[in-house]
Amino acid sequence: MLYRENGQFKSSYRSDQQIFPILQDRIAMVALLVLAVVIVPLIASPYLLTAIFIPFLILALAALGLNILVGYCGQISLGTGAFMAVGAYAAYNVQTRIDGMPLIASLLFGGLASTVLGVLFGVPSLRIKGLYLAVATLAAQFFVDWACLRLGWVTNGSSSGSVSVAGLNVLGLPIESPVQKYLFALVFLAVFALLAKNLVRGAIGREWMAIRDMDVAAAVIGIRPVYAKLTAFAVSSFIVGVAGGLWGFIHLGSWEPAAFNIDRSFQLLFMVIIGGLGSIMGSFFGAAFIVVLPIILDGLPYWFGIPIDTATASHLTFMIFGALIVFFLIVEPHGIARLWSTAKEKLRLWPFPH
């Protein structure tokens, strides 16, 4: 009853092809934006912002990038951490070595540096796929781990690979307080989400999905597998690289290579699987899930009066993550996003049974 499309007719293909064709969805989106831009900064505590919202926004961006590669184009990658690292360190280098470099430009440059690496490691995908490609991306992960630690020019001379940034601002407006950082990250996420959505519902998105679903048939239609795969790697690593820069600059402030190690890669992959492969929304769901879960697990003992020490809590987190991955893969391989859209389908009929 609430979600019926009755009376919503489209008189042009353009309006049928828009991102939110159903009116109720558009209203919901506006409400969400108002909530995110106005209400959250007003009522959320600085702790909430720094511990939950900011990491959520940045990891959602990274998950978005990874989803394009894994979910839409079907190319597995276990080296996402490496791409984030490249984005972070490249942005750092540009920001510190060039006086007066605007923050946004540094971050975008970080994305570009990551794109170069992404295309490079995309080349193997032209010959190998699946598990073999996964191992190839591991090479990227471990190589970048080492490079950030040992190659002096990457870290501007720091011997342990740890670097830090300060005094961030955009055209004189400081990006220091949690609210400012939150809004900064939010803007990045919103812009990239829109661009990504446009790409995946356009011609290139269809090419990516064609390669994912059946690459032999794709070639026969005239889709160039090389172009499709390399653009997927390029776009994905650009977004992930920018996210890496944001993670270092906005969330961490100072970091070392370990911030982008293989655990980070797995974490992002889990977000994408649990959230929903091949879905922009799914990236958000997955990021929210993975960011919030440890906090709930940490807090559960207090709510239920069962004391669990932090070590056990982190072990439990591992177990629950692992179990959830398997659970989702068996029960709903398309993740939370599919559960969400199934719920919406049911909602369209509500309160009627069919």
Next chain:
Amino acid sequence: MRKIGEVILDVHNISLAFGGVKALTDISFDVREHEIRAIIGPNGAGKSSMLNCINGVYQPQQGTIALRGKTFKHMNSRQVAEMGVARTFQNLALFKGMSVLDNIMTGRNLKMKSNLFMQALRVGPAQREEAEQRLFVERIIDFLEIQPYRKTPVGRMPYGLQKRVDLGRALAMEPQVLLLDEPMAGMNVEEKQDMSRFILDVNDEFGTTIVLIEHDMGVVMDISDRVVVLDYGKKIGDGTPDEVRRNADVISAYLGTSH
């Protein structure tokens, strides 16, 4: 009334082997523009392999293929697609994760020109292009009578309708030559009649040359202009349906003889 034109596709001495298995031995035949040419033969005769060679999916060890007078030793799938050859697949190679509409839209990819950045911003030319291609695809959807299913994921559709989507995707490429690999496999009588009608309409209205692999003899004899018969990778018959029907070799290949 269509007129059958000059030779558009010429297959010369094609031989194809996988390891020790000879799929095709020394096959030669031609296809004329605007005609409907059937390839028939018992299972395992090499019919799909022949289409795969024309299409660039397999590379034959020997022989050449001439398309519009240009001779090739090796066909490249994308090149072939750009030269106006489209095909459907025996096992439906549809993109299961996408809707009917999106599947057919992929067929328009060769015609879409806007680059990555324009698509990301989706303004002006990119937006217009999406709408234009959508219009073209909608006409194909009307033609194939699958309007109610346009937003359904193809994986959820019944087999007969999936076959139509496969055809639609090939038609979206605006091909001059259409290779159909068992388009009526697994269909009942009504569905076969519908599919035959579509094929004849495509040939009639757009003048598309059709090369068709089919097992249903009734359909083949009814709609084709000429027939090639393969058996164990060799050509054993070539001519009009009537000529082929009377060919002793063809009869014995289908009925089997004691050697």
Next chain:
Amino acid sequence: MGFFLETLFGGLMVGMLYSLIALGFVLIYKASGVFNFAQGAMVLFAAMAMARFYEWIPKWFGFDNKILANVLAFAAAVLVMIAVAWVIERLVLRHLVNQEHITLLMATLGITYFLEGFGQTLFGSGIYKIDVGMPKDPVLVLEGLFAGGVLINKEDLYAAVIAAVLVALLALFFQKTATGRALRAVADDHQAAQSIGIPLGRIWIIVWSVAGVVALVAGVIWGSKLGVQFSLSLVALKALPVVILGGLTSVPGAIIGGLIIGVGEKLSEIYIGPMFGGGIEIWFAYVLALVFLLVRPQGLFGEKIIDRV
């Protein structure tokens, strides 16, 4: 020259450990087509079990004999690994039978995380010792050939011998026993094997159990040398480049691949490493695997991968 040989032997020994882990990997892939990312975690889980049971069993039953403790601990660990295999088959594999490789791979990733958390919950997260009575002192060999001789770790020699025996046993198992034949049939064609009455589920439990026992042996040898702690799972990931090099379906490939990687790592670290600031061990194996993937994806001994339309 002596130093070179020492490095070489050191590399061979490490390589032997990699091979053992890779062996379990190949077993599972051959018989169930699953790329078991969790192999490293299984090695650690098994080693954990062994180390802790060795401590606990004497306490529970009140005796002091070290050899008996080791034997019982080993037996208990074997049972644990069989239980793990059973649970994995029942809860995970059975439900993912017809899924694509990527799904199965990601499921084993989930299993990895689960085993890591579970292992630490059950067995604790400290560093534990395994003491199976391996001699720890080094021995000087080849004194006649090279002045001063070459220093080799006795423990490593024992490890190599054990590994060789294990490989021989496995080879015998596959070739000569009925179960071994059934496993090879399943590896060849799941459906055909089922149609001649081979019970797929049971086979998978057997395979994963055998792989679990292989993991246990690898874990014991490794743990005896380096102590058992969960951060070692990163080192265990090295099994992946090993099987890429050797070929996913080849047992001799796993051995040779492991040796090549072990030696390659050590030699490159000593001789090439200093040029780049050292520490190249963490990526050498993977980059080598990457090169192989571009040039010869099936590895040295694997079967060629064919894509059918």
